[in-house]
Amino acid sequence: MSGTPSDIKLIYENGIRIDGRKADEMRPLKIEAGVLKRADGSAYLEWGKNKIIAAVYGPRECHPRHMQNPAKAIVQCKYNMMSFSVSDRKRPGPDRRSIEISKIISEALEYVVFTENFPRTSIDVYIEVLQANAGTRVAGLTAASVALADAGIPMKDLVPAVAVGKADGQIVLDLNKEEDNYGSADLPIAMIPRTGEVLLMQMDGHMTMEEVDKALGYAKKACQEIYEVQKDALRRRYAMSGGDAGEDDSSDEEA
Amino acid sequence: MPGDLLDGDKLRPGAGTYVEDGKIYAAILGIKTIKSNYVNIIPMGGRYIPCVGDSVIGKVEDIGPSNWLIDINAPHPAPLHVNEVPWRVEFGDTARYMNVGDVILAKILMVDETMRFQVTMKDQGLRKLQDGQIVEISPSKVPRVIGKSGSMIQMIKGYTNCRIFVGQNGRIWLDGEVDNIMHAIKAIQMIEEDAHSFGLTERVKEYLEGVTQQTSPGSE
Amino acid sequence: MSEDVISQIKKGHIHKLLSMGRRMDGRAADEYRPIIVETGIIESAQGSARVKVGGTDVVVGVKMDIGSPFADTPDRGVLTTNAELIPLASPTFESGPPDPSAIELARVIDRGIRESEMIDLQKLCIVEGEEVWINFVDIYVLDYDGNLFDACFYGAVAALKNTIVPAEEHGKGENYPMPLSHFPIQTTAVKIENSILFDPTLDEEKVADARLSVTTDENGDLRAMQKGLAGALTLDEVKSIIDTSLRLSKGLREIIG
Numbered sequence: 001m002s003g004t005p006s007d008i009k010l011i012y013e014n015g016i017r018i019d020g021r022k023a024d025e026m027r028p029l030k031i032e033a034g035v036l037k038r039a040d041g042s043a044y045l046e047w048g049k050n051k052i053i054a055a056v057y058g059p060r061e062c063h064p065r066h067m068q069n070p071a072k073a074i075v076q077c078k079y080n081m082m083s084f085s086v087s088d089r090k091r092p093g094p095d096r097r098s099i100e101i102s103k104i105i106s107e108a109l110e111y112v113v114f115t116e117n118f119p120r121t122s123i124d125v126y127i128e129v130l131q132a133n134a135g136t137r138v139a140g141l142t143a144a145s146v147a148l149a150d151a152g153i154p155m156k157d158l159v160p161a162v163a164v165g166k167a168d169g170q171i172v173l174d175l176n177k178e179e180d181n182y183g184s185a186d187l188p189i190a191m192i193p194r195t196g197e198v199l200l201m202q203m204d205g206h207m208t209m210e211e212v213d214k215a216l217g218y219a220k221k222a223c224q225e226i227y228e229v230q231k232d233a234l235r236r237r238y239a240m241s242g243g244d245a246g247e248d249d250s251s252d253e254e255a
Numbered sequence: 256m257p258g259d260l261l262d263g264d265k266l267r268p269g270a271g272t273y274v275e276d277g278k279i280y281a282a283i284l285g286i287k288t289i290k291s292n293y294v295n296i297i298p299m300g301g302r303y304i305p306c307v308g309d310s311v312i313g314k315v316e317d318i319g320p321s322n323w324l325i326d327i328n329a330p331h332p333a334p335l336h337v338n339e340v341p342w343r344v345e346f347g348d349t350a351r352y353m354n355v356g357d358v359i360l361a362k363i364l365m366v367d368e369t370m371r372f373q374v375t376m377k378d379q380g381l382r383k384l385q386d387g388q389i390v391e392i393s394p395s396k397v398p399r400v401i402g403k404s405g406s407m408i409q410m411i412k413g414y415t416n417c418r419i420f421v422g423q424n425g426r427i428w429l430d431g432e433v434d435n436i437m438h439a440i441k442a443i444q445m446i447e448e449d450a451h452s453f454g455l456t457e458r459v460k461e462y463l464e465g466v467t468q469q470t471s472p473g474s475e
Numbered sequence: 476m477s478e479d480v481i482s483q484i485k486k487g488h489i490h491k492l493l494s495m496g497r498r499m500d501g502r503a504a505d506e507y508r509p510i511i512v513e514t515g516i517i518e519s520a521q522g523s524a525r526v527k528v529g530g531t532d533v534v535v536g537v538k539m540d541i542g543s544p545f546a547d548t549p550d551r552g553v554l555t556t557n558a559e560l561i562p563l564a565s566p567t568f569e570s571g572p573p574d575p576s577a578i579e580l581a582r583v584i585d586r587g588i589r590e591s592e593m594i595d596l597q598k599l600c601i602v603e604g605e606e607v608w609i610n611f612v613d614i615y616v617l618d619y620d621g622n623l624f625d626a627c628f629y630g631a632v633a634a635l636k637n638t639i640v641p642a643e644e645h646g647k648g649e650n651y652p653m654p655l656s657h658f659p660i661q662t663t664a665v666k667i668e669n670s671i672l673f674d675p676t677l678d679e680e681k682v683a684d685a686r687l688s689v690t691t692d693e694n695g696d697l698r699a700m701q702k703g704l705a706g707a708l709t710l711d712e713v714k715s716i717i718d719t720s721l722r723l724s725k726g727l728r729e730i731i732g
Contacts, residue, residue, distance in 0.1 A: 036618045037530045038565050040302060049518060053617060055563040059302060059330045070369050078570055080561065083613040084520035084536025092559055092613065093572060112257075114273070114282060118304075119369040121330040126563035128615065130534060131517050149257050152301020152395065154282040156273065157258030194258060231256055234284055238299055238451060314482050326480075356483045388488040428484070433495065436488075 008182045010167040017167070019048075019176050024218050026162070026174045029226060031143065031233035033150045039126075041151025043233065045143040048176060049133035051085075054143035056151040059121035073118035077106040077125040079140050085132040101137045102127075108141060108161075108190050108199035114154040123153060134180035135163045138188045141200060146230050150237060159199055160226035161190035164215040171211055173218040187215055193224045256284055261294050271296030286451070299451070303328045303394035303424040305372050309363045310381075312389065312422035313374060315355050320347045325361065325374055328394070328424040333372040339364065340376045358384045358428070360420060387418070387430030390440050392447045394425035399450040400443055407446065407456065414463035415439040438466045481681040489682050493670040499678065505719050507674040510629065510730050514637040522638025522653065526630040528674065530620030532564075535630035536613050537638045537653075541645055544600065544607040552599025552607045556585035558614040558627060565619035580623055583701045584614065584631050587690035591659030591698035594635065598654035601647060608640060621677040624688050624701075628661040629731050636732060659698055660724040660731065661690040664716050666708060671716060673723065687713065689720040693728065 011017050021027070027048030036042035039055035046052075062068040079102045083090050094102075105127070113123060125148065127140035138161035145159040165175045167183035180186060185205025191198050207215065259281040261272060268274050271283045272294060281287070285296040305311070305327065313325035316332055323335045337344040344352055353359070360381050361374040376382065392400065401408050401421055412419055417431035417439045427443060429436050442459050449455050492499060502508070508529030517523035520536035527533075544551060558581035560568045573581070588594065599608035612634065614627045638653040665675040665683035672679055675686075684706025690699040697717065702708065708716075 036532070036563070037620060038618050039563065041300065051517070053563065057562075057566055060566070061331055078562070082534070082536065082615055083557070083611065084517055084523065084538050086519055089538040089540065089611050089613075092557060094570075118330060121370065124562070126561065128561060128563055128617075131519050133519075149284045150300060152283055152285075152298050154271065154273075155257045156275075156280070156282070158256075192258070234256055238284075314480065316480055356480050356486070358482045358484045384484060386487060387484060389482055389484050433492065433497075437501070 008178070010179055010182060011170055011172075015170075017172060017176070018178060023170055023172045024221070026222055026225065027176065029229050031146055031229055033146050033233045033237040039147070039151075041147045041149070041153070043143045043146035043150060045139055045146075047135065047139045047142075048174075049131060050129070050136055050139045051131040052136065052139050052143050053128045053130065054140065054147040055126045055128075056123065056144070056147045056153065057126075058123040058151070059118035059153070060124070062120060062122035067122070068120045070119055072115035073113070073121045073123050075106050075110040075113055075115065075123045075125065077102050077109060077127065077144065079105060079127040079129075079137065081129040081132055081136070085129045101140070104200055104202070105137065105141050105144065108159060109144060109148065111197075111199050112145070112156040112159055112192070113148065114156070117154055123148070134175050134177040135188070137161075138163050138190065138200075141190055142226055142230065146233055149234055157192045157194060158227060158230045159190050159192065160223040160230060161188065161200060162219055162222040162226060163188040164219045164222075166205060166207055166211060166215075171207075171214045171218065173222055185211075185215075187212070187219070189216070189219045189223075191220060191223045193220075193227045196220075257281055261287060265292065266294040267292055269293035269295035271298060298395045300393055300395050302330065305329050305333070305363045305366050305424070307363050307366055309423040310420075311361055311363060311374070311424040312384070312420070312426035312428055313359050313361050313424075315353050315357045315359070318349050318353075318355065320349065323349060323353055325359065327361070327363075327372070327374065328391070328426060329372060331370055331372065333361075333363070333374045335359075335361065335374050335376065339374070341382070353383060358389065360384060360422075360428075384420075384428050387428055388436050388440070390427050390429070390443060392425050392427065392443065394423065396447045396450045397421060397423055397425060399455075400427065400446050402456070407459070410456070410460060411439050411442050411463065414460075414467045415442075435467075438463065441466075481678065485678060486682050489679065490668060493667055493672075496670075498672065500676065502674075504671060505673045505723060507723070507727070508676075510727075512629065512633050512731060514633050514732075520634075521641055522634045522636075524630050524633035524637060526626055526633060528622055528626040528629070529676065530618060531622060531626045532616075532618035533623070533626045533630045534615050534617055535627070535634040537634050538611040538613070539638070539641055540609050540611070541601065541606055541647075542609040543605060544603075548596075549604035550600045550607075551596040552594070553609045554585065554589055554594060554596065554612070555610065556581050556588070556612045556614070556631065558584065558616070560616050560619075560623075564616040568616075568619070579701075579703070580627060581614065583624060583688055583699070584612070584628050586701070587628055587659050587661050587688075587699045588612070588631060588635070591657045591690060591692050593632070593655055593657050593659050595654040595656045599640070610635075610638075619677065621680045622663055622674050624663045624686075625661055625674060628690075629727075632659065633731055657698075658693045658728060659690050660727045661688055661699075662720040662723050662727070663688040664719070665704075666706060666712065671712060671719075673719065687716050689717055691721055691724050695721055
């Protein structure tokens with residue numbers, strides 16, 4: 001949280017936020033799966049003004065070699081912001097922030113992927129932020145798990161993620177850029193709705209126990225909603241018609 | 256879809272599923288099928304993971320004194336030992352038989368628990384491939400290209416007069432008259448794009464009928 | 476993985492088709508794949524474009540800021556072009572700082588824009604010797620299926636045409652469109668054995684002997700060229716590529732807008 005100038009109004013008297021949302025309302029979320037040709041799996045996501053592409057390659061030969069694990073695959077995520085994605089041009093290449101985010105996203109995804117199926121390999125996940133407007137790490141993770149499923153990687157479940165926080169003394173769901181900049185707390189979280197397992201969580205700012213409780217309640221509800229959007233994206237990818245697969249003879253043929 | 260509960264208490268977990276607290280869930284994106292009490296998910300995508308006995312199309316990517324390293328479109332390359340080829344090769348003489356970039360028809364000989372694979376060329380029909388063309392499709396679409404008891408691929412062969420070999424690893428080799436190769440490739444691409452829709456066989460047939468009638472009289 | 480080693484069979488097939496005057500995807504030798512241009516897609520940039528040439532997909536953003544001019548051009552704005560071959564776009568791209576291919580690519584795009592005087596850099600001078608507009612043209616490849624040179628060039632040109640100089644937020648008067656004086660178009664051809672092919676696909680690039688990019692302006696004059704790869708072109712081939720480039724540039728200029 002970069003500061004709390006008291007002269008910036010983030011929530012009006014009627015409880016409506018500056019972008020017209022209620023406290024527990026999410027920005028519009030759109031996901032499309034299978035948007036890239038070369039990658040094994042991919043997803044494009046628009047969440048409010050965030051625009052993100054995620055791609056998955058693998059399981060493939062693990063580089064550098066010394067990171068190979070003879071018992072399982074490793075999940076290597078690289079989160080990157082394009083230079084023009086933010087208001088002041090960001091120098092291309094990784095910085096400390098993006099390296100940290102890459103690490104916690106890799107760890108969250110590693111939990112859901114059945115890594116033991118693919119010894120000595122790497123599953124590479126790339127997240128590119130085309131346009132950033134608060135919440136890119138949770139948006140990136142949300143897109144990445146759709147890309148993993150699109151890549152046919154065996155996994156326990158999809159991973160929806162969202163940020164909750166506090167602005168003008170109120171708990172709000174899915175912070176926008178102004179709330180992120182001038183609000184007083186930010187808590188990004190990823191949770192599997194079915195099991196309630198928390199796979200990513202950070203917090204900065206200042207909240208009471210009661211406020212954290214309320215925030216987590218908002219987050220739980222939102223993750224369920226995001227999860228449905230993720231599944232819908234995958235469903236649309238194949239326009240699942242309940243097709244007639246499965247009766248084919250999979251033996252090969254020689255001329 | 257990953258995480259979806261697959262109902263039915265009497266079923267047992269099959270491919271593409273996992274069990275948690277006694278319940279079966281899907282682990283991959285795909286279509287649910289039930290076969291002799293096992294619930295399986297037929298994948299919609301994903302990389303090729305070798306199984307012993309699979310026929311594959313491989314590409315030589317490196318040469319050692321007593322083996323070749325074959326790229327089989329899997330997470331790791333597979334060694335092909337000189338004892339596993341149909342020729343007698345002296346130590347250090349490997350490059351005389353096959354070079355980097357050469358394409359072969361091979362079978363998966365061995366897969367171990369750390370995903371080390373070995374391939375062999377010692378079986379009927381396995382050989383070095385020459386001429387023709389290679390196309391690559393998603394390995395999960397291979398069964399569709401082959402069709403029920405080979406019906407789809409037989410149809411393509413019939414209309415185009417091409418020799419075709421479909422590797423389980425998603426690589427397909429075709430040889431024949433140039434126009435016919437192009438038609439066959441187009442048909443295979445149609446199958447890949449539309450793999451899970453109804454009436455696919457009919458549409459592919461229609462396409463092949465159309466193009467082969469145009470070109471067959473007075474073919475170049 | 477041996478993504479870079481094209482199989483002997485694919486190579487043989489491309490050569491065989493070429494000897495019959497044909498290409499794998501059925502295009503004519505001087506025919507481009509479908510080009511799709513979208514502009515104004517990134518609000519956080521002053522100008523932006525996403526361009527697809529066949530299966531190749533790039534996104535370009537232009538960021539403008541105020542800075543000091545170079546000492547030898549005190550009355551001109553500054554143009555900086557950067558290209559990132561991010562690993563999202565291809566199994567063969569690796570993360571890390573731009574490698575020689577990314578640098579060559581960025582420099583060729585930069586040269587075409589600079590040498591054609593597409594941007595009127597003099598109009599981007601605020602106070603001579605002190606304050607000028609700095610343009611950052613940042614190119615990211617999203618999907619790589621051959622001919623990055625042209626896809627990135629069209630992306631950069633479309634993004635610049637879409638750019639608004641953000642004078643207001645810097646207290647320099649009203650916003651205005653990027654001052655442009657020319658409209659360059661680049662084409663790229665490769666030579667495979669004795670055939671010249673424009674807009675090569677990835678498979679064609681892998682077997683190409685030589686490459687030539689040609690940038691011309693709307694008056695039909697040449698503004699930049701770059702020969703690449705470890706093969707040779709004859710003078711006749713060079714001339715024929717330039718002629719074709721000029722012919723193609725008219726249609727391409729309409730598509731890029």
